[in-house]
Amino acid sequence: MGRIIVITSGKGGVGKTTSSANLGMALARLGKKVVLVDADFGLRNLDLLLGLENRVVYTAADVISRECKIDQALVKDKRQPNLSLLAAPQTRNKILITANHMKQLVEFLAKSNDYVLVDCPAGIETGFQNAIAGAKEAVIVTTPEISAVRDADRVIGLLEANRIKDIKLIVNRLRPAMVKNNDMMSVEDVLEILSVKLVGVIPEDEQVIVSTNKGEPLVLAENPSQAAIAYDHTARRLNGEEVEFLDLDPVEQSFLSRMWRSLTSKK
Amino acid sequence: MLNNWIERIFGRNEGNNPNSRDRVKQRLQLILAHDRVALTPQMLDEMRREIMAVVSKYVEIDCDSMEISLETDQRATVMIANLPIRAIKECEEINLFEQSEQLEIANIDSVIDLEQSEIESQPEKTEEKESQTLEVSSQTSQRSLQ
Numbered sequence: 001m002g003r004i005i006v007i008t009s010g011k012g013g014v015g016k017t018t019s020s021a022n023l024g025m026a027l028a029r030l031g032k033k034v035v036l037v038d039a040d041f042g043l044r045n046l047d048l049l050l051g052l053e054n055r056v057v058y059t060a061a062d063v064i065s066r067e068c069k070i071d072q073a074l075v076k077d078k079r080q081p082n083l084s085l086l087a088a089p090q091t092r093n094k095i096l097i098t099a100n101h102m103k104q105l106v107e108f109l110a111k112s113n114d115y116v117l118v119d120c121p122a123g124i125e126t127g128f129q130n131a132i133a134g135a136k137e138a139v140i141v142t143t144p145e146i147s148a149v150r151d152a153d154r155v156i157g158l159l160e161a162n163r164i165k166d167i168k169l170i171v172n173r174l175r176p177a178m179v180k181n182n183d184m185m186s187v188e189d190v191l192e193i194l195s196v197k198l199v200g201v202i203p204e205d206e207q208v209i210v211s212t213n214k215g216e217p218l219v220l221a222e223n224p225s226q227a228a229i230a231y232d233h234t235a236r237r238l239n240g241e242e243v244e245f246l247d248l249d250p251v252e253q254s255f256l257s258r259m260w261r262s263l264t265s266k267k
Numbered sequence: 268m269l270n271n272w273i274e275r276i277f278g279r280n281e282g283n284n285p286n287s288r289d290r291v292k293q294r295l296q297l298i299l300a301h302d303r304v305a306l307t308p309q310m311l312d313e314m315r316r317e318i319m320a321v322v323s324k325y326v327e328i329d330c331d332s333m334e335i336s337l338e339t340d341q342r343a344t345v346m347i348a349n350l351p352i353r354a355i356k357e358c359e360e361i362n363l364f365e366q367s368e369q370l371e372i373a374n375i376d377s378v379i380d381l382e383q384s385e386i387e388s389q390p391e392k393t394e395e396k397e398s399q400t401l402e403v404s405s406q407t408s409q410r411s412l413q
Contacts, residue, residue: 195341
């Protein structure tokens, strides 16, 4: 029986889907059999981040309404055969999907996979309740911002109320230079407030947008950026390895380098 | 243009607001203490009144300086009620009213909004006693601010 992990945040736009895609791909590269389940019914995006949008034929809704077999709906990633995707439907009104449906679905997938990663929709309504049904563990994604941390706290409370006790935290989009200037909460600040176990720290990285444009998760890059390395390490920690956290301290800019940059930059 | 250059060379633009990190932490801690206990202000007020009523059966409390605050630590919420005792009932001749006792009620998932105190003020006291109770209440309010 594989591990069923929901990736959630409460707030939208903090990097749930990016984290799902990269963790899924990184775990698959570690030799684990992984299935990514997009639980954001009506607003599916995980297929885009993985570059699999043209290969989606059936969705989770078709499986639940028994219009296809589960194997027909799973999209195998050609770059990484250990990884498959179960896409969300883009239309909502096909069938009323309940928490029980989702639970049966992920538990079935866990039989033949090492990891079932469920990409949760934003919010705490029905979509959230459905996505966490069946999950035994959760990875919370937050950014070091007040609204994201507040929503993360709320979601942690809801997960605990739903008997999901194994909760780990990813602090995403960290800007070490801003932390150094006391203009952003540090990872320690966020941990102190949320009191959950840290599993990953991902620095802000422009390559995230580039990789989304191409439909290639960061961790596939030949020259991995800091965020790509951070995601790879996060996946290893999730998989039980002990990996030290990256040193993200900004390099102190010397007087000369600042002068050089101010002279060479256009503005 | 030149100003801009000088600022960039000397890095003056950095750290415009060195306190925003502390500010956001303080704000978050306060919001979360209230978020984590899902009680409406009406329920809180009622609870506070009931606690007062029970305690008042046995001792005379200084209602004006009574404080109930919330602290969160490791995802557990602790409610701290600070009820300065003015006198023990039915034996007022004894000097017991000089004691101020702090009542700690742990693990109650609730928050009390003290600022909306609607409790009638108690009969007047001597200045000495008044200053004692006030001291206690200021200690608590400092704690709750942390």
